[in-house]
Amino acid sequence: MHGVPRHDDAEGAVKRAALVVAALGAVAHAGPRPKLTVDHEPPPRNLKMRPRIAQQSIPKAKSPIPSAPTATPVIPSNATSPQQDTATAALREENQKVAFSLDLGYQLDSAALSGDASLDRKAPTAANPTFDSFRAYGFGEVFGATRGVGVSSLSTYLAVRFQLINPSKTSVINPETGVSQSVTYAPPISTWFEKSGVEIRHGWAEMKDFLPKRWGLSRLRVRAGEQYVYGPWVMHVDGLLVSYDGPILTLSAYSGLRHEDYTRSQSVDRPPIGGASVRFDLRGLKRALPLALQAEILSIGHSADAMQPATNTALFQGDWRPRRDVAMIASVRTLDGNVASERLETRARYKEVTNVVLDLNRHTKDDWRWDPTVLVGVDDPTAARRYLDLGPVVPRFVGSLRAGTLIAENIDLLLRGAVAGNLSNNDDIKNTFLAPYWELGGAAELRLRRTVAISTSALHRNTHHEQLAMPIVDHAGVTDPLVANEYRGENTFTEVGAAAKLTLGARTFSTQLELYGRKTDYAKLYTDALLVIPDHDIRYGGRITLDAWIGRRLRVFAAYEVSSAFDFQPEIFGYKSLRLMLTGVY
Amino acid sequence: MRLVHAITLAFVLAICAGACAQQRAKEQALPPIDVTRINHAQHAMVACISCHKAARPGADQHKPCDDGQCHQKDFLGSPTKLCQVCHSKVESSDKGIVSELKPYPVEDAWRTEPSKFSHARHLDNSRMEARVGFHVQCVDCHVRDGAKVAPDHAVCARCHAPEANLINAPKMSDCGGCHQDGMQERTRQRLIKDDLHFDHDRHKTDRKGKPIKCEQCHTEAAKSTSFADHTPPHVQSCVTCHDDSDRTPGEMRMRVCQTCHTQRQTGLVTLAPRSHLPATERPLDHTLAFRRDHAEVAERDASRCATCHVKMSGNPKQACDECHQTMEPSDHRITWRELDHGTEAAADRDRCATCHVVEFCTACHQVRPRSHGLKYDFQTEHGRLARVNIRSCLTCHAERECTECHATMTQRVR
16 A cells, blocks of 8 residues: 655655646636636626616604503413414504404394294294294494504504394284284394494503603603503493503503493493502513512492492402423402402413413302492392393302313314302202303314314213202192292203314315204203193204305305204294395405 | 224224335535634634635635744645645645646535525615615626526625725625624524425426516524524425416326425325425314314414404404304214204313303204104104103203103003
8 A cells, every 4th residue: 555646845846837838828627616707607697687666765664653561461372473464464564554444244043833833832924923033134233443544553443333223013912902003023132133223342442651761751641531450350441541652660540431231221320430550570670580560450430220239349460481381370359458359370281282271260159240330130020131030149159270281283072061059058048050060061173184073072061059859740720839049040051062064264264164062951940740841852953054265355145054843832933044244344 | 883983993004005115315424524614713712814815715825824933834844734824735746746726615514604694684685785785686686698697705795895885885804794603603403405406597487488486485584683594495385386377287296296306206195395395285283183272372363263264353363153154064964953952062061062062952852853744743653752862852852741741641642
């Protein structure tokens, strides 16, 4: 083996000199000449030919109303995926200055007569109807939102719904007075769609970033008009909201007149509302603590029509986030100085799609009946009711656990359970509407193909009413006693459902078929030697919906829904409903 | 009921098993590093120009590798591993020394990449025009003679060589302008891998002959400031076109796996990754659980909700009711209003109260139900219905109403 042969220096020098001469003389392609200096292609002509378009770097569109840090810091999720960016960008520009939407709908409801007698032994016929077996009504919604139109710091929002219906009427004779009077046929399906009218849900204007940044004034936000305010309860008011949304301190105060919600006004009485909240988010400190403390008050004035007294509600909340995806929120709500409810909520999330929520609530006898506007019952049966009286408040514990995850990006699972128990003493009054129960439910959705998914769900609830030793025997011609409140109601309830969905994505085309069945077992309270009194009800039904977009602005929606016959209503075959809707979006 | 649950569970498990049975092609690992390759990090103290004078370092009689202070002894003795940096083998034979050279430059996953190259800088039209008087587009570097090529030094030289006479453009001799000393050398992530196949030539125009712009797929290229952050196209780019019948023929739509995958067949149960779903499919985190517990996310950024859910103002604060007043829960079916909602309200009235206030209940409960017939008809024959579920009566009527009537009536009340 020899070493690598080498030319001697003299011979090499001669050759190198020859190469240099050759290169200079002939500009020959000399083998290993570096491309960096000679062996390049000439600049393509089109490089110089492109016109100077004088483009300026387009700054990133900035919202005229920049988002302030949220007043309620939440569990941060993973960064938005590119898919989400793509998806959302395809639907609506977040910084769109004007957004407008108009819905026009038409609905048909029917309950076809079966010819059988109802449980009250009436047999309504087409010739002698006792209700309106077919009803049609129109409805619509208008939405409009602006951001930075006219004034860069101004945003507005308007949401209005309207309906048009012409209920059928007939005349009946008052058996007591013998006077004929006009009455409205009952609708096939009971709803509040009995009046034509227009209802404004939102109508506000908001100013933000209109003050100088000095002392943080730019964080001040003022919203005026018909709006929802978020305090111990979400309230619909006509009024004014002033808020300061800082990274550590969040303050808000509001005042206005309460607005009835999602229904025709039943009273001109609109009690005044005032409230305020303060929140310290210690996560904003330089030495951050994973804790936020919040206090809220809400004051509602006396309502003469509803016969409800003035109240003061306060809420104190602590929000502890020991880890990035774990949150524990504890709150205590008081009503007129008494503890009304306590709540502990624990949330945990893993990899964005696995969620567990444990929610524990304790309500005392001093809690409100439904929401802050209803506190006391009205014994006068002739008084006009402005609220549904579901009986007295019973001290109660409600706990629920919900957990869900997504497996292999396509198998979506949800499991939930809840348990509720009375905390009252035996001497306390009991309420069938607040009976102890436990329930277990779940749902699963499987995406079979890119655009096809099937799902199933189930729910079972077992309610623990007081049980009669034996049912009351119903004697003809004798006024039978009413069973006590705590014995009434259903014992068990079970529902199963399944659905198949085809979707090409939002705002394109989707259709869904749903099927479901329900079984309810009622407490057996009465027996009759001559008549069979049903104690359970089994019914089922289905719905098919179609949602198609024509271009990016026009949406057509249709839903057809049917139900089976009802055990308790043998006079009809069941319900049918057709809903058509046309939506224009700008 | 147990049977129903068992059937449902078995069904779900069967589907899951079928889905999992389909194995996806696993991502192939990068090839092992060729230990004979020159390590630039170890030569960081040597100026680039010392070796890269010629097109191939060392072509000039092994200079400068055989410098006395470097590897001279390796060139004077028997062939060593160092020889394999450039030669596939070095051996003596009857015809003399056989020293077959390896191809250069090496085109593999470990090739030296221009770590500092900035697409963003080159595609910033206004900046380019301000500095050199023109701007470039993707094809100026990536296409030669109509074919897509990976840009090499020759491409860069078209503008950066002295002959181009672009005073404000960096010079080719400034190696550090593109290459970072000691930078780990490995190829960036690629979208086309495993069993995927893709042909740029077939993606020049869409079904109707409309040109497909580079940035439609390479959406992030213009933002890339270095080689490392130059991400490959996202699958969503594919979805956008391959779900569009105007742009893609039917046999090449996203639903046909074979369009891109050679080892994957379209079957009844073909679980597509989330990235393959329609572009406007709901986001990943919108699971069944999310639909029930989304308050926290919505509070954080209501404006994100508004990007898809129309009828919202898009205002980032206090916007929950903009949706809760318009979107009906899925269980609010046709029988909900008259038959179903009562049991649900009794179990969880807080859920109702998320959207409804008390007046909403009364608005309906004031309306005479269909079962009551015409006015006055129901007074004498409601007993049988009442005995089934007396609670439904007493939802609207007070007990006193019953007793006041029943106590005074003498006729049969059933």
